[in-house]
Amino acid sequence: MTTEDRTMRRIEEAIALQHAGDTGSARQRFTEIWDEIASDGDPFHRCVLAHYMADLQQDPRDELAWDLRALEAAGSVTDERAEQHHASLSIRGFYPSLHLNLAADHHKLGDTGQARTHLAKARQHLDALKDDGYGHGIRAAIERLASRLAEPEEAAGEGRRAGGQAPAGAGSP
Secondary structure, X not given: OOOOOHHHHHHHHHHHHHHOOOHHHHHHHHHHHHHHHOOOOOHHHHHHHHHHHHOOOOOHHHXXXXXXXXXXXXXXXXXXXXXXXXXXXXXXXXXXXXXXXXXXHHHHOOOHHHHHHHHHHHHHOHHHOOOOHHHXXXXXXXXXXXXXXXXXXXXXXXXXXXXXXXXXXXXXX
């Protein structure tokens, strides 16, 4: 991008705080930025911020709300806009992670039907992922969640109880 994207730089700084374990400061910074960009801001900014803010939520319903905001914003992002941030980005490549997170959210909330729906949508976009660490991580998280979603049905057929939880790292892109 030829001009500096100050908002994206601020979002990246908050992401760095989050990755460093300073979740309180990250949450505060994300909230400040969201208050500035909320409903009419750049959809790319809203998508990225909401995606990371979801990971900071303790209540699964709040996490779901933020993940839904990320998905909704992604629908307005063009490849040209994503490429302004980094030449290798395409918005289609965001969808496996966005839908995986929604599947994990619904699973945490006990809505297996919606979890499966979003898992299927994540799989529909797998071809957009590269053959790299990120792509492998998303694919592995999808398979872990698919296994957990299958457990109750299989266990019921075998007369066992089975529990499930969200896949480790499902909220991380």
